[in-house]
Amino acid sequence: MAQHNWGWIHLARGKPRRRKFRRGHAPYLTRIRLYWCDSCNVPLTEMKDCSICGSTPRKVEISPPGDPFPAMEGHLERAIATIDAQYGHGVGKLLLPSSKTIVMNKVSSLDAMYEIVVDGYVVARLRFDIPKLGYTFLLTLEGARRVGSISKRKWVSIHDGVLKYLKDGANLMLPGIVGCDSEIEVDDEVWIINPDGHVVGAGIARMTGREMANETKGFAIKIRDVSDPQLPLVNQRIASWDDVVEANKTNLSTIEAEAVSFIKRMVASEDASVVVGFSGGKDSLVTYLLVERALGESPPIFFADTGIELPETVQFIEDFAESRGADIIGGEAGDQFWESVDIFGPPARDFRWCCKVLKLGPAAASIADDLGGKVLSFMGQRKLESFQRSVEPRVTEN
Template identity: 75%
Template sequence: MSREVKISPPGDPFPAMDGHLTRAKNAIDAQFGDEVGSKLLPSDKTIVMNKVSSLDAMYEIVVDGLIVGRLRFDIPKRGYTFLLSLEGARRIGAVSKQKWVTLHDGVLRYLKDGANLMVPGVAGCDSGIQVDDEVWLANPDGAVVASGISRMTGEEMAKEKKGFAVKIRAVDDPAQPLDNPKTSTWEDAVEANSNDLIAVEEEAISFVKRTAAKQDAPIVVGFSGGKDSLATYLVVEKAIESSPPIFFMDTGIELPETIEHIQDFAKSRDLPIIGQQAGDRFWESVDVFGPPARDFRWCCKVLKLGPAATSIADEMGGETLSFMGQRKLESFQRSIEPRVTENPWVPGQISANPIQNWNALEVWLYIFREKADFNPLYNEGYHRMGCYLCPSSPLAELESLRETHPEYHQKWESKMHEWAEKYGFPDEWIEMGFWRWKKLPKGQMELVNKLGLDIEPDRVSPGEGLELQVTKGIAPCTKSGFSLEGAFSTGIDLNRVSKVFPIFGKTRLSEEMGALRTKAGENSITLFTSGSVVVRGESETTVERLIEKMERAVKRAIFCQECGSCVPQCEHGALSIETGKISVDEEKCTNCLKCDNWPCPTYLA
């Protein structure tokens, strides 16, 4: 007999793996006593977790089809706390002698009416209770009736005559825990959900066949080493009745288990891996752009999308149909994206998402049903695969890195300390993960203020130090139209800029005079080593537009990180990467300036 389990939206449940359960049990044991975690989360049950909206990471934990609590990562202490539901409190109360509070007779009815527990209502308590501890509350007969969070220590509750003792989270009449004596396995779960798995698989296979029939392009499957790309590959393989190549960009900041898993998967099917290796490009680029951020993800462009564009141009004839493992429930942005898309950063790639409407539990049950080997990092407690320094990861995931791969965490932490010292950030900016934003959102700033930290809401990037200031504005000149004079905030490497300025027109560099002059039709740009610049043109509007394009071209020239995203987009073949930077072939360039509108990470800086 089935029963609906009401979990928090968006509702993307997944199996609790060994590493996830270990963290939960450790938190429960620390709060309620040794071995309590194993009793609440027994090994002979299928336990499900569900991500919940929180300041960092928080997961509902479901046992026997009932939510027994939430596992929350607390940023200040950089550790987990287990938050009790009423069912969880009843189960804890049956096996624990810690963090209990007993009520005087008659108090329960006030709590059920919405009141919190005040000191006069406390009949007794565990003297070891500390402020903000999770506690369970029992009536005079010892039956658990509520869960909550302490607002006083146990000693204060026993000593004081009045005060706010416990903030109530959940309360109800006395009842026994709803333990289900039946054991279960994930094989049982696969069998119980077989009809659903057949239905979602058939729909996904049909989508792959329809999409492939419409696109006359080589098929690949984007393979990150995670569960979603694995399930996608299995679906595509069945749909086209062959094993397509996998498409993978090695960013240089993947964990070794992920690389090994991808290589083993390819070897098991004798597949080519199409893609590029970024090597140390991340560590070279971070000095230019600063730490990647949720609102400043230059890393994806430099390490993934640019190399992907190059691979498609060089290895697949300039076009491909890429089946990807993106799902709507992963994020708001993905929830609104169409099922088939094109990315301006990756010309020639059509991306299609067969499992877009699956939830994570369906993905996992499908993998279990197919008996496919998956990335071992899931069993170590990781929730997502990919770059181990991704700013989209919660701090909880980055703390996992400290435990499982301390050498990688130390390398990143050292780089962050260099950055923090240079720009005056305290250690907490690193330790509490505030580096993951360029502009701290409201919730993070509230935490900063609550902790009394000296952290500004905005941080700069080194590239933002190169700013153009107009010194004289635009003024009419009877002989040469309009002119604008200005200056960059630092000196300019004219030799480097001279490799890009041919997009405007004929360019000449005089190293002796420390000047670069470009003739752009009837307009001209003169740039000096000092950073001074003069732009002349026929009209005010023309000069204003040209100065904007010129500033972008200077940044593109100086801050280029060799991502290559622009190279395959030039229909004239005028762009290339030379000595690690973008260069323009003056003979091939037609000065169409289409490249000025193409995505470029340097503009993000």
């Protein structure tokens, strides 16, 4: 078989930096880009003046690697149901109102966990707990202040003078408790108030509410966050995702112009057929639209049907291709996965036989049959997807 060069063009901005990753270190893959315009109450992608009001934004402190995304309907429904189960019916919609542009950020955990950003502040982490096969809403201090203003469940009141010890790093022991919600169970997420009723902390219950009321000593609350009393930083400004686009218009236009210029340069420098790798996801969709704009025409779509794709994915790709008048190339694996799994066993991170059988094989055959030579393939990949992709160069050759 003839050798075919496949140029993979990545649209990530900036030059990659080669670096090593060590265990135990925060996974910073690239600069974290999340800022907030308090005047418009919308997220921004750069520390530049808001395109709507001209205000200077502030940085939002989120955990690395820092890959924030809009909270979609399904995310919010799950979070709201979890909040209601913990703090009472109706609390979820008050804490995560539909009138706000809410952002989520995936963070490291044993399973799925997401930071939830409202009004430019992390109010909680939504974590899937494997032992109970369900989600838990882990309050930050800002989240505790907000929950404390709208809920009467999972509260713990402390004696005057206890706060200074908590601020020094101590956990809450039983003698320091004045009262609490009697319905608290072990491992519940609780919020802590001082004698004046102001929220000063958040943590995890290590005793039940009944034990706190009846015992005289013991380890009651594992403290997560604590500080002097402060009102919740609620922004009353209503905002939509259309507002977010408008607020980021200047920066998005700059990013788009640079990407289109890059595509034109690559196409001009290579004597090769142009295709766009397309999975049906947001990254490949954006990449396709950018390439289409740069070329002034709709390029072919490269999609390798592995035979185990969701029917909705295949249907979307076919519908999209039809809407653009674009050809789909890439080959089909058919039933090769099911025929091979009995021989090789389940695929694993260190045994990715499925990639060769379902993707590389059909892809190579399609390139040879449909394109007949060197191919310039544009792929929508982001540095924040993985350690490996964070150090990949913008242009590679296969």
